[in-house]
Amino acid sequence: MADEFxxxxxxxxxKLDATPVDTxxxxxxxxxxxxxxxxxxxxxxxxxxxxxxxxxxxLAILAGVLxxxxxxxxxxxxxxxxxxxRDILANRVAVTKVDSIEAASAALSRQSGSAAPALPQxxxxxxxxxxxxxxRNKTMACVLLQDAGGTPVTMSVARSSDMKLPHxxxxxxxxxxxxxxxxADGLNMVMTERAGRIVCLIxxxxxxxxxxxxxxxxx
Amino acid sequence: MLRTARILxxxxxxxxxxxxxxxxxxxxxxxxxxxxxxxxxxxxxILRNAHVDRLRARRPSELSLNADFVAERESETPPGWGDxxxxxxxxxxxxxxxxxxxxxxEIRWTLLLADVQGMDDVEAAQVLNVPEGxxxxxxxxxxxxLRNSLAKMNR
Numbered sequence: 001m002a003d004e005f006x007x008x009x010x011x012x013x014x015k016l017d018a019t020p021v022d023t024x025x026x027x028x029x030x031x032x033x034x035x036x037x038x039x040x041x042x043x044x045x046x047x048x049x050x051x052x053x054x055x056x057x058x059l060a061i062l063a064g065v066l067x068x069x070x071x072x073x074x075x076x077x078x079x080x081x082x083x084x085x086r087d088i089l090a091n092r093v094a095v096t097k098v099d100s101i102e103a104a105s106a107a108l109s110r111q112s113g114s115a116a117p118a119l120p121q122x123x124x125x126x127x128x129x130x131x132x133x134x135x136r137n138k139t140m141a142c143v144l145l146q147d148a149g150g151t152p153v154t155m156s157v158a159r160s161s162d163m164k165l166p167h168x169x170x171x172x173x174x175x176x177x178x179x180x181x182x183x184a185d186g187l188n189m190v191m192t193e194r195a196g197r198i199v200c201l202i203x204x205x206x207x208x209x210x211x212x213x214x215x216x217x218x219x
Numbered sequence: 220m221l222r223t224a225r226i227l228x229x230x231x232x233x234x235x236x237x238x239x240x241x242x243x244x245x246x247x248x249x250x251x252x253x254x255x256x257x258x259x260x261x262x263x264x265i266l267r268n269a270h271v272d273r274l275r276a277r278r279p280s281e282l283s284l285n286a287d288f289v290a291e292r293e294s295e296t297p298p299g300w301g302d303x304x305x306x307x308x309x310x311x312x313x314x315x316x317x318x319x320x321x322x323x324x325e326i327r328w329t330l331l332l333a334d335v336q337g338m339d340d341v342e343a344a345q346v347l348n349v350p351e352g353x354x355x356x357x358x359x360x361x362x363x364x365l366r367n368s369l370a371k372m373n374r
Contacts, residue, residue, distance in 0.1 A: 008303035009362040013334035016312055017222055025231070026221055029239040034246075079251045092268055093348050134345075135253065 075164050076135050076156075076200070078182035081189055084133055085154040085202040088144050095129040095144065104130035104143050115139045117157050117197055120217040124148055138162040153203040153213065163198045165191050174215055181207045195219035220266060223331055226316050227270055237273065241266040263332060263346045274324075297370035310369055318368040322361060329357040330365065 087093045096107040101121050108116035112132050116139070125145040133140045133156070140158040147153055169180040169191070180191045189202040190210040199217065201210045220241060224234040244265050252261050300306050310318075319327055325347065332343040333354065340351045347354070 005303045005366075006359070006362055008307055009365060010334045011304070012307040012310075012315065013330060014337060016226065016315060016335050017337070022231075023221055025235045026238050026242075029235055030242055033239060033243055075253075077250060077253065079248065080253065083248075083251060087268075092271065 075166055076140070076158075077166060078169070078184035078189055080135065081154075081156065081182075081200050081202050082185040082187045084140075084142060084156060085152075085187060086185065088129070088131065088142060088154055089152060093131055093133070095131040097129050098127055098143075100127050101143065103127070104141075108132055108141050112139060116141050117159050119143060119155075119157055120195075120197070120199060120219045122155060122213065123216040123218070125153065125213070128152075135163075147203075147205065147209070147213065151203055151205050153201055153205065153210070155217075156200045156202070158198045160193055160196050160198055165193055165198060172211060174211065177215065179211050179214060181211070183207075190214045220262060223263070223266065223336065224270075226319060226331060226335065227327075229320075237266070237270060240269050244269060257342055257345065259336075260338070260342045260345045263336070263338075267328060267346060297367060300366060300370065303366070307369075310372075314369065314372060315365075318365050318372065321368045322364055326357055326361040326364060329354055330361045333358055334362075 098104045129144040169182040224237040
């Protein structure tokens with residue numbers, strides 16, 4: 001009986017996805033917005049085709065991305081990591097409030113069991129919250145820290161067997177450890193691989209301060 | 220996407236604005252779509268975030284679940300709902316959408332993704348960033364809350 005009822009509601013709601021919609025205003029709006037954003041001569045000359053070109057480009061890139069396969073390791077792009085930080089700060093992801101790295105480790109272990117990677121100990125940073133994120137089915141622990149000045153810093157930790165570093169950023173070597181720095185969406189980030197883990201610190205702190213913080217992580 | 224935006228918003232112009240914002244954000248953030256990602260789930264996540272941001276700016280109270288509201292909506296089967304398929308068919312799309320809008324946001328989103336969009340539990344859980352089990356329980360509760368909301372309309 002319950003299944004029949006669930007099926008009945010699902011079938012009725014599914015029909016809403018077949019109702020006709022007028023896309024002309026949306027199409028015009030997108031054309032206008034894209035035209036405003038593009039100022040190159042070539043683009044101006046092809047303005048009437050802007051929306052079409054944008055759609056084709058988007059679909060082509062989507063298709064290209066989908067057709068590209070990679071091995072077991074996933075590469076998290078700086079843009080993705082920046083989005084993770086923004087999502088955590090904007091409460092767009094469910095986080096567990098914690099006050100220490102030990103509490104964060106315990107909370108993440110309860111949530112994800114053995115999937116949660118071990119967290120390094122940050123120095124003099126106030127631990128505020130934690131959560132697990134997934135990128136292409138590879139799990140990554142995220143801990144929201146606050147540095148001594150009160151600036152939020154997201155520390156993401158993944159196993160090296162699950163993630164790999166994007167090596168296209170600036171390279172800094174300190175005390176025999178390699179750090180790669182990136183910037184995306186107004187945020188700085190420092191990535192490093194230590195003790196079998198990929199660690200990324202994301203914040204609007206200057207890169208130098210993030211490297212200092214990363215260098216003092218205890219694994 | 221435009222259909223979903225129409226269900227989420229109260230006017231066609233708002234729906235167009237929301238869908239347009241989503242498309243432009245997706246276009247700008249295309250490099251965040253990694254290989255193996257689910258493009259539909261990715262787009263719906265952008266749509267949801269854009270919608271949440273708009274609500275947060277306009278009506279912050281709409282973002283929170285009201286426990287009393289939820290409890291009140293999960294009462295027993297209303298009279299006359301023996302043949303749910305037949306009863307549901309008697310409601311217009313507009314009535315169904317109006318009933319969906321009375322539901323708490325997370326319940327509404329779960330029904331939108333799973334039942335309207337036809338996403339499976341894994342995809343819906345990815346968009347809403349919750350465990351799959353939460354999707355199942357929200358669907359169970361949400362369908363009953365929708366039924367009770369429709370029943371109230373019919374009184």
